[in-house]
């Protein structure tokens with residue numbers, strides 16, 4: 001397929017996402033099934049167009065004067081990919097799969113700047129979140145929003161139980177891997193421009209041997225900050241598919257014990273295969289059932305809460321969710337987090353540590369959640385962010401990462417990662 005056909009396909013997929021309220025990944029998959037002639041390169045390019053349209057939906061719609069799938073997709077090629085309008089129209093004329101010709105108005109709108117746009121449009125963020133983002137980032141919130149609207153890199157965590165970064169990078173040499181800037185065991189492949197494809201690393205021999213996992217550098221950093229040490233008793237209370245569990249097991253060099261629990265059996269299910277492939281042998285999976293964790297009450301050196309959250313920190317990867325988040329859902333998540341924190345306390349032994357993590361950039365789920373927790377639990381004290389960072393990562397904490405509430409905030413702008421938050425609290429003896 002040439003670009004005109006890919007644009008038509010992207011408009012079709014985006015229309016499907018909008019009208020049927022489907023996740024982008026699902027709409028792309030069903031387009032691929034219905035159009036089997038399209039190759040992997042076509043599917044990647046169409047995916048890029050759709051995701052880029054959604055990443056910058058507010059600013060594209062403002063410039064184009066409308067929010068239709070066609071306007072958004074044309075905005076991507078004209079505003080982001082800097083395609084020449086006249087050349088595009090010439091290529092449309094020669095391609096029977098092309099969208100209809102660009103109008104004079106569309107061409108003119110695509111060139112408009114955002115000087116007069118409201119702040120939330122320039123930030124490409126939902127308007128109702130502006131006060132929260134201002135609280136979290138002060139005057140930098142627009143720049144944070146803009147960084148959150150770019151494409152994410154593909155990051156891998158080297159599994160130090162089985163390999164070294166050097167060996168894993170050799171295995172992936174054809175993708176030009178680079179070392180991550182902060183995580184000492186991370187590998188990154190920066191996102192390419194325009195129709196670049198994301199490398200498929202899961203068919204690599206190194207992956208099949210368990211040398212590395214796909215894991216955003218931000219997730220690797222919070223796992224390192226959680227400070228699990230060989231020999232400890234650790235409860236991973238929201239283990240899900242085990243991304244953090246695997247990182248903790250490697251940090252503990254398979255010594256001590258991790259209890260991996262999740263209230264949702266289906267989310268936990270993939271952990272068994274992943275543990276095997278990673279050679280993680282100090283993990284006991286606790287399936288959800290009454291009293292599943294009662295024997296651990298008061299005994300844990302460390303309880304890790306990788307809390308259910310709005311996922312606002314991952315909006316570069318799932319930009320459709322940026323426009324679906326509602327105040328009701330945010331309220332629901334903060335309620336769940338408060339309950340989980342309360343439950344987690346029971347397991348932390350005196351002098352033990354509670355690790356609270358979200359992949360959110362919203363203060364309601366981060367500093368404000370922890371501030372409320374500390375009112376009812378004055379026996380917990382947050383560790384100093386700068387000391388934690390230096391000890392875990394061997395470098396000084398970057399500007400802006402330490403939060404007012406003694407947490408640590410990662411963002412695309414501050415650390416070149418997905419958005420994450422963590423707060424490490426120690427229980428008094």
Ligand SMILES: C[S@@+](CC[C@H](N)C(=O)[O-])C[C@H]1O[C@@H](n2cnc3c(N)ncnc32)[C@H](O)[C@@H]1O
Pocket residue numbers: 237238239240241242243244245261262263264267306307308309336340
């Ligand atoms: C952010 S995800 C975990 C991701 C996982 N730790 C990883 O690194 O791949 C949050 C998880 O919390 C789980 N969860 C939600 N409510 C819970 C509860 N009350 N107790 C335990 N787990 C819960 C969800 O099922 C979900 O898997």
